[in-house]
Amino acid sequence: MNQLQVLLFASYADAFGASSVTVGVPESATVADVIGALRRLPGGDVLPDAPLVAVDRRYTRDLVAVHPGQEIAVIPPVAGG
Amino acid sequence: MIRTAITDAAIDAAALLAEVTTDATGATTLFLGTVRDVNEGRAVTGIEYSAYTAMAAEELQRIAEEASLGFDGLRIAVEHRVGMLALRDISVAIAIAHARRAPALETSRFIIEALKQRVPIWKREQYVDGDRRWVDPTTPHVGTATP
Numbered sequence: 001m002n003q004l005q006v007l008l009f010a011s012y013a014d015a016f017g018a019s020s021v022t023v024g025v026p027e028s029a030t031v032a033d034v035i036g037a038l039r040r041l042p043g044g045d046v047l048p049d050a051p052l053v054a055v056d057r058r059y060t061r062d063l064v065a066v067h068p069g070q071e072i073a074v075i076p077p078v079a080g081g
Numbered sequence: 082m083i084r085t086a087i088t089d090a091a092i093d094a095a096a097l098l099a100e101v102t103t104d105a106t107g108a109t110t111l112f113l114g115t116v117r118d119v120n121e122g123r124a125v126t127g128i129e130y131s132a133y134t135a136m137a138a139e140e141l142q143r144i145a146e147e148a149s150l151g152f153d154g155l156r157i158a159v160e161h162r163v164g165m166l167a168l169r170d171i172s173v174a175i176a177i178a179h180a181r182r183a184p185a186l187e188t189s190r191f192i193i194e195a196l197k198q199r200v201p202i203w204k205r206e207q208y209v210d211g212d213r214r215w216v217d218p219t220t221p222h223v224g225t226a227t228p
Contacts (some may be wrong), residue, residue: 007133008085009131009132009133009201009203010131010203010205010215011203015175015216020102020207024098033209048219052166054133054136054201057133057135057136057139057140058136059140071135073133073136074203075133075201076203076215076217077216077217077219077220078197078198078199078200078202078203078218078220079196079197079202079203079204079217079218080130080137080161080173080197080200080201080202080203080204081114081172081173081193081195081196081202
């Protein structure tokens, strides 16, 4: 198992009650596994079916592998401007 | 020339205009997003903007670089503010200059639309009754318009 830190912002940070959480996922984990682990945490029901995820500050996709040391963030619907 | 920034300081629109304008630019556009007093029928007193600052800065820069690919000689300065903003405060400023008007106009539109789709910035509206709410553009609204 790998322990991965996930950054949370805005409405997601409010729902989870934290600006980051740590999830345990298999060593071969993908973005989808991280989202699945987040859903099992208190507040996880705030996540939509396909939340935006960024790895190392770039948007990424469900099947991309994630590793310790990467900067993983779940991005609420953006509302700049 | 491209400069983009996420800032917690007040945006000086005149400074952005001066930054992009040169003897060779014959057309300059300035887009300003400002805090307005009503959204979805509720009286708004201010908006708190927050960001995933590191990624927002990078994504905004990527957008400006993509925008510059189509035209030689574009001069681009973009700032997005975060923090607590009051009515009429400038949340975003996009200054574009070029020798000709079409590249400036098209680039300005491209950048604001891409920014609203991609840059990880969020806003929480504060209402007259003391309530506050994160704005979710993906939630359908009835009878409302966006700027």
